[in-house]
Amino acid sequence: RKEVEQDPGPFNVPEGATVAFNCTYSNSASQSFFWYRQDCRKEPKLLMSVYSSGNEDGRFTAQLNRASQYISLLIRDSKLSDSATYLCVVNPDKNDMRFGAGTRLTVKP
Amino acid sequence: GAGVSQSPRYKVAKRGQDVALRCDPISGHVSLFWYQQALGQGPEFLTYFQNEAQLDKSGLPSDRFFAERPEGSVSTLKIQRTQQEDSAVYLCASSSVPQGTEETQYFGPGTRLLVL
Numbered sequence: 080r081k082e083v084e085q086d087p088g089p090f091n092v093p094e095g096a097t098v099a100f101n102c103t104y105s106n107s108a109s110q111s112f113f114w115y116r117q118d119c120r121k122e123p124k125l126l127m128s129v130y131s132s133g134n135e136d137g138r139f140t141a142q143l144n145r146a147s148q149y150i151s152l153l154i155r156d157s158k159l160s161d162s163a164t165y166l167c168v169v170n171p172d173k174n175d176m177r178f179g180a181g182t183r184l185t186v187k188p
Numbered sequence: 189g190a191g192v193s194q195s196p197r198y199k200v201a202k203r204g205q206d207v208a209l210r211c212d213p214i215s216g217h218v219s220l221f222w223y224q225q226a227l228g229q230g231p232e233f234l235t236y237f238q239n240e241a242q243l244d245k246s247g248l249p250s251d252r253f254f255a256e257r258p259e260g261s262v263s264t265l266k267i268q269r270t271q272q273e274d275s276a277v278y279l280c281a282s283s284s285v286p287q288g289t290e291e292t293q294y295f296g297p298g299t300r301l302l303v304l
Contacts, residue, residue, distance in 0.1 A: 083230075122279060122295035123231065166230050176221070176293065178230030 082106055083169050085179035093187055096157050100182045102150045102167030109177075111170035112143055114152050116163045117181065123166055126152075157186045190214065192296035194280050200302045201270045209265045209299045213282030220263050221293060222255055223279040231279050237263060270303045277301070 085102045112129035129141040140153040167179040193212045223231035233247040239260035257263040281293040
């Protein structure tokens with residue numbers, strides 16, 4: 080079983096839709112959690128950190144459920160520019176980050 | 189400002205050839221990471237440096253892979269006797285503090301390696 084698992088998608092949604100991604104992780108000692116965004120043939124870029132209390136950044140909301148070991152990302156009022164691969168990232172208690180394989184989102188007009 | 193840079197951006201190697209991939213982190217960044225990203229997969233951790241010290245190399249897939257950061261800034265990932273399964277994008281990332289804290293990693297554009 081992979082340490083970080085995501086539904087690969089693709090998710091194809093119309094503009095303005097709300098879409099949610101989930102991610103599960105296996106290492107219960109994991110300390111930090113992030114969502115990264117990766118555009119085609121580009122490097123990953125931090126979208127947002129995920130805090131225990133949940134956090135929101137504009138149209139994006141991230142939540143963490145430590146008991147069930149999953150992380151979610153909600154995108155409201157999706158835009159064409161949101162089309163990308165969204166990578167769930169978990170930082171276990173050591174010097175590396177574990178990436179999920181990513182969930183591909185395509186927002187269509 | 190200058191971000192993380194990597195060179196070459198693309199590398200085609202014949203099987204058995206040695207390759208060297210370079211990473212220039214953001215100036216002053218303490219931590220430097222190497223990742224391997226296969227097509228359709230997320231980045232897989234290879235190794236981590238804090239300044240010049242290689243603190244974790246648990247992700248290096250074989251002894252053909254070697255990384256160094258002798259002066260605590262530029263890093264080189266060397267792959268000896270390349271194999272076709274080494275074909276991937278090799279990403280370098282840096283961050284301003286030692287890992288284990290909530291600190292963003294900034295990624296370079298990657299080096300696309302194709303082994304024929």
